[in-house]
Amino acid sequence: MSKKYASISANIGDTKRPTVVGADRHPGWNALRRIASRITTPLLPDDYLRLANPLWSARELRGRVLEVRRETADSATLVIKPGWGFHFDYRPGQYIGIGLLVDGRWRWRSYSLTSAPTGGRTIAITVKAMPEGFLSSHLVDGVVPGTVVRLAAPQGEFVLPEPAPATVLFLTAGSGITPVMSMLRTLARRGGITDVVHLHSAPTPADMLFAEELAALAREHPGYRLLFRATRSQGRLDLSGPAMLDAEVPDWRGRQVWACGPAALLGDAERIWADAGIADHLHIERFTIARTAVASGGGTVTFAASGKSVVTDAATTLLEAGESAGVQMPFGCRMGICQSCVVELVAGQVRDLRSGVDHEPGTRIQTCVSTAAGDCELDV
Ligand SMILES: Cc1cc2nc3c(=O)[nH]c(=O)nc-3n(C[C@H](O)[C@H](O)[C@H](O)COP(=O)(O)OP(=O)(O)OC[C@H]3O[C@@H](n4cnc5c(N)ncnc54)[C@H](O)[C@@H]3O)c2cc1C
Ligand code: FES
Numbered sequence: 001m002s003k004k005y006a007s008i009s010a011n012i013g014d015t016k017r018p019t020v021v022g023a024d025r026h027p028g029w030n031a032l033r034r035i036a037s038r039i040t041t042p043l044l045p046d047d048y049l050r051l052a053n054p055l056w057s058a059r060e061l062r063g064r065v066l067e068v069r070r071e072t073a074d075s076a077t078l079v080i081k082p083g084w085g086f087h088f089d090y091r092p093g094q095y096i097g098i099g100l101l102v103d104g105r106w107r108w109r110s111y112s113l114t115s116a117p118t119g120g121r122t123i124a125i126t127v128k129a130m131p132e133g134f135l136s137s138h139l140v141d142g143v144v145p146g147t148v149v150r151l152a153a154p155q156g157e158f159v160l161p162e163p164a165p166a167t168v169l170f171l172t173a174g175s176g177i178t179p180v181m182s183m184l185r186t187l188a189r190r191g192g193i194t195d196v197v198h199l200h201s202a203p204t205p206a207d208m209l210f211a212e213e214l215a216a217l218a219r220e221h222p223g224y225r226l227l228f229r230a231t232r233s234q235g236r237l238d239l240s241g242p243a244m245l246d247a248e249v250p251d252w253r254g255r256q257v258w259a260c261g262p263a264a265l266l267g268d269a270e271r272i273w274a275d276a277g278i279a280d281h282l283h284i285e286r287f288t289i290a291r292t293a294v295a296s297g298g299g300t301v302t303f304a305a306s307g308k309s310v311v312t313d314a315a316t317t318l319l320e321a322g323e324s325a326g327v328q329m330p331f332g333c334r335m336g337i338c339q340s341c342v343v344e345l346v347a348g349q350v351r352d353l354r355s356g357v358d359h360e361p362g363t364r365i366q367t368c369v370s371t372a373a374g375d376c377e378l379d380v
Contacts, residue, residue, distance in 0.1 A: 061085050061151040065143055071209050075128040076140045082151060090117050090154035092182040097152025102138060109135045110333050112178040116185035128175035155332055158285035165256040170198040173261030177209050179285055193223040197249050201229040201237055239268035260285040289336045289369055291353045297373035303327045304346055304379050318367040336369035343367060348376025
């Protein structure tokens with residue numbers, strides 16, 4: 001291990017909220033549900049299911065928080081037992097949507113699964129509390145075991161192929177380690193760690209998620225080489241050019257790379273791999289979008305299909321505005337990545353928060369990264 005890297009072992013101290021979940025995969029159940037709804041009218045079968053067990057719902061995915069395990073001073077792992085309809089055949093690296101009832105409103109965010117899809121009946125996410133963030137602080141400090149949450153099915157393309165490539169480079173920083181943790185756990189359980197180099201950084205060793213587990217992996221798997229950098233004392237990974245990579249991972253050009261971390265790190269990585277002519281080796285997951293547009297506008301947003309409307313400000317996304325009005329908005333990543341939230345703009349103008357571009361009626365817009373630039377109407 002390079003001297004520039006700390007030795008870990010020494011330092012360890014509403015995708016659309018499904019209206020009928022799994023209907024496509026369970027046609028038989030759906031038919032039963034239709035028959036049941038005739039028998040049980042005026043109450044819906046869902047009402048009876050919920051009386052029997054709050055995790056049973058034919059309309060939406062739910063889960064119960066079994067455990068909230070503190071990982072570092074500002075992060076925690078939530079172990080969740082999903083209810084009926086959840087499919088455990090997710091791919092390592094995928095994320096789920098989690099909805100939490102706070103102050104009478106369902107708030108949704110995306111979190112990478114940190115668990116491995118290897119037969120268990122629980123899933124795990126690991127959340128870092130953002131200082132000014134709303135839901136992450138609540139998930140880390142406010143959620144107690146027993147809490148029932150809503151779930152959106154696992155999705156995302158930031159996944160390891162099956163079989164995994166023979167040589168891999170993981171490039172992670174901070175909470176960006178979460179999807180890679182699911183990959184590592186999966187590889188370890190399948191005996192698939194052949195040649196993995198993992199460049200990871202966090203402010204201090206105490207801030208490092210999964211530090212003990214990663215150190216154990218490094219001890220037990222000769223094919224796993226962990227290079228940890230404590231940025232507060234050692235400075236950030238220098239990705240201004242390929243020199244650091246050449247020194248630490250001389251064969252980096254031949255490796256498939258999965259990278260997740262702050263936007264600056266990912267931007268640097270994109271440049272380096274593109275300059276080397278191997279941009280296709282680099283797989284990236286972003287947790288945040290760059291909001292560059294000037295916040296101005298707002299207005300009354302009308303949701304044509306549901307007949308609802310809401311007055312919103314220039315900073316609230318159309319997705320959040322719809323949810324606050326009780327509209328079942330389709331969504332996935334909530335970060336402008338997956339396109340699940342696309343709907344048609346019927347009238348008025350909306351602004352893309354990333355580019356500042358105003359969209360005209362007749363175009364299809366991503367509600368998770370758009371705000372009202374005046375009164376507007378959406379086809380949802
Ligand atoms: C695919 C994916 C996977 C993810 N996986 C993980 C994971 O495994 N672990 C994890 O901890 N996080 C993960 N995230 C991030 C997570 O979804 C949340 O974004 C994060 O927890 C912050 O949520 P919050 O409610 O606390 O913050 P929010 O209240 O949503 O705010 C987020 C940040 O943006 C700022 N902000 C909010 N609104 C505005 C605005 N209008 N203009 C400018 N800035 C604003 C806030 O100050 C805050 O710093 C993932 C995200 C994606 C897209
Ligand atoms: S929810 Fe993924 S792009 Fe909008």
